Amino acid sequence: MDSERSKKGRLIPLKTTLEVEARDRVIDVYIASIPLRQASNALNTVRRLIPNDGGLDLQHLRRFSKPSHVPLHVQATIASVKSPASGTENAESEAGELLLVVGSVESISKETIIESLCSVHTPSAIIITQVPLLAPTSQEQATRFSSQYWPTVYKKSNPFGPHPSLISRAEEELAYEAPKWMALAVAVAQETRAAGTGEEIGVVVLRRHDGIATPVAVAGDMRWLNWPRFKTGNPAAHAVLRAIAMVADGLRRRKEDAQLAAATSATGLFRDEPRGELEQCDSVAGDDGYLCHDLEIYCTHEPCVMCAMAIVHSRFGRAVFGRRMPRTGGLCADGELGHGLFWRKELNWTLFAWQWNNENEDSTAQKGDEDLHA
Amino acid sequence: MHEALAMATLALLGDETPVGCVFVHDGKIIGRGMNATNRTYNGTRHAEFIAINDILSQKDPNGLPLYGPEILADCDLYVTVEPCIMCASLLRQIGIRRVYFGAQNEKFGGTGGVLNVHLGNGKRVLETDYRVDDGKDASKGRCVEGDYEVSGGWLREEAIVMLRRFYVQENERAPEPRSKKERILKLEVEPMIEGDNGC
Numbered sequence: 001m002d003s004e005r006s007k008k009g010r011l012i013p014l015k016t017t018l019e020v021e022a023r024d025r026v027i028d029v030y031i032a033s034i035p036l037r038q039a040s041n042a043l044n045t046v047r048r049l050i051p052n053d054g055g056l057d058l059q060h061l062r063r064f065s066k067p068s069h070v071p072l073h074v075q076a077t078i079a080s081v082k083s084p085a086s087g088t089e090n091a092e093s094e095a096g097e098l099l100l101v102v103g104s105v106e107s108i109s110k111e112t113i114i115e116s117l118c119s120v121h122t123p124s125a126i127i128i129t130q131v132p133l134l135a136p137t138s139q140e141q142a143t144r145f146s147s148q149y150w151p152t153v154y155k156k157s158n159p160f161g162p163h164p165s166l167i168s169r170a171e172e173e174l175a176y177e178a179p180k181w182m183a184l185a186v187a188v189a190q191e192t193r194a195a196g197t198g199e200e201i202g203v204v205v206l207r208r209h210d211g212i213a214t215p216v217a218v219a220g221d222m223r224w225l226n227w228p229r230f231k232t233g234n235p236a237a238h239a240v241l242r243a244i245a246m247v248a249d250g251l252r253r254r255k256e257d258a259q260l261a262a263a264t265s266a267t268g269l270f271r272d273e274p275r276g277e278l279e280q281c282d283s284v285a286g287d288d289g290y291l292c293h294d295l296e297i298y299c300t301h302e303p304c305v306m307c308a309m310a311i312v313h314s315r316f317g318r319a320v321f322g323r324r325m326p327r328t329g330g331l332c333a334d335g336e337l338g339h340g341l342f343w344r345k346e347l348n349w350t351l352f353a354w355q356w357n358n359e360n361e362d363s364t365a366q367k368g369d370e371d372l373h374a
Numbered sequence: 375m376h377e378a379l380a381m382a383t384l385a386l387l388g389d390e391t392p393v394g395c396v397f398v399h400d401g402k403i404i405g406r407g408m409n410a411t412n413r414t415y416n417g418t419r420h421a422e423f424i425a426i427n428d429i430l431s432q433k434d435p436n437g438l439p440l441y442g443p444e445i446l447a448d449c450d451l452y453v454t455v456e457p458c459i460m461c462a463s464l465l466r467q468i469g470i471r472r473v474y475f476g477a478q479n480e481k482f483g484g485t486g487g488v489l490n491v492h493l494g495n496g497k498r499v500l501e502t503d504y505r506v507d508d509g510k511d512a513s514k515g516r517c518v519e520g521d522y523e524v525s526g527g528w529l530r531e532e533a534i535v536m537l538r539r540f541y542v543q544e545n546e547r548a549p550e551p552r553s554k555k556e557r558i559l560k561l562e563v564e565p566m567i568e569g570d571n572g573c
Contacts, residue, residue: 228444235464236464245418313417
């Protein structure tokens with residue numbers, strides 16, 4: 001693999017299940033067009049009218065917007081409700097008008113709004129429009145919300161997952177060497193494929209200390225090693241499970257002076273011994289007890305549901321994978337399965353996860369590979 | 375199920391989380407397993423993995439494997455606690471026929487507790503998909519390859535009390551051993567809620 005070429009890529013943080021579920025929820029709200037000079041009076045009136053916005057959090061929405069800053073369809077709706085008779089008057093005042101998010105249609109009626117705002121200034125238009133119910137979790141999403149619904153602010157927070165600043169800090173640490181480790185995972189995948197013992201899937205486990213990463217296990221897939229061509233091969237020989245077992249075996253050897261580390265023959269279910277040239281296991285992991293605690297794992301493919309959960313059980317800190325596997329993968333929340341196992345409230349461990357998007361490669365499962373369990 | 379509980383007891387005696395299981399083929403137990411995560415330092419060595427390894431490691435008098443992986447398609451699994459998401463996926467990929475479990479696992483359960491990996495790999499089914507003209511639950515009829523039957527609540531109280539015994543037992547292998555002298559073993563088990571059996 002051309003190392004220069006493979007460096008062109010980027011880490012894309014995965015979305016959590018909650019984030020995906022919440023992504024496009026919208027509510028109907030009333031928007032009132034009011035004179036600029038009366039803006040703060042109008043807002044005070046609305047605040048008295050609907051205390052706490054009726055329990056909704058609308059902090060991510062611009063409360064006031066210039067008419068020219070809202071999406072065209074909203075501008076059109078407002079224009080359509082303004083009576084043509086008052087046209088001349090409007091022409092004068094329009095420049096001095098602001099659009100105010102009054103509140104959800106459930107919290108108040110149009111009549112009450114008109115009645116109450118009369119004391120300030122009768123709104124020249126009241127319309128109903130859709131706005132995003134929940135705060136955006138990225139700038140891209142905020143931009144999309146702003147052009148689709150209503151001017152929306154991204155506040156660099158994510159109520160549905162890890163805090164964006166933590167992710168970007170971790171990402172800075174990973175980004176520089178990510179191509180190198182992904183290339184190693186690809187190389188061990190090619191090795192195992194060439195040997196005919198498994199699918200072209202590879203994994204690298206790293207331990208990071210003071211910012212410096214050292215590989216502790218490199219493993220390829222061995223699902224066809226001493227296994228009949230039956231179903232999808234040996235699940236326990238998936239690269240992720242083998243890598244975890246290698247770290248464990250190394251730890252056990254160190255702790256028990258090799259007495260228990262009787263070489264496991266490649267029969268039965270487990271295929272834990274390193275076999276290929278590139279495969280290795282220098283287990284220095286686990287000083288703090290839990291196996292794989294806060295280690296990093298790099299996979300050529302999004303791990304299957306079993307392997308994704310194994311990563312959670314083993315308490316890895318960070319996971320990076322290459323190709324998305326929408327039909328079989330367990331990490332993504334926006335694939336066909338939608339499990340998002342890297343970050344779920346129910347589970348007792350969460351980790352950060354990214355997809356490594358290589359510019360030169362197709363980043364999702366290719367034809368014929370969609371049902372592969374990586 | 376009593377045999378599975380016996381395996382869980384064995385795990386408890388070895389300071390492991392007391393989960394045990396047996397695989398039954400034609401009315402005969404062909405594999406046994408118990409949680410071995412502490413002994414192996416490997417958090418993925420759950421009872422189901424150990425038992426399948428047991429089945430596939432057995433040799434006939436000529437030194438050849440007694441069973442191949444295809445036998446699992448005709449096996450029933452009896453396990454004291456609902457298989458976790460990882461094991462539920464293992465069972466799906468390796469091909470099992472039926473699973474009977476004791477206690478439900480709200481934390482990690484892969485056959486009802488958290489996900490339903492045994493049905494369509496746990497793919498979220500939209501509410502509209504359930505609605506069919508005759509008003510029956512359509513999800514039951516739509517079997518995907520790899521789906522398996524699951525039935526929970528068997529010897530549930532015994533399985534729960536077993537887990538509680540572990541909870542009050544000191545665990546020297548824990549990364550941060552805690553004193554559990556204050557902990558009291560509770561033997562009453564709350565009744566199962568209707569529809570809470572993970573099926």
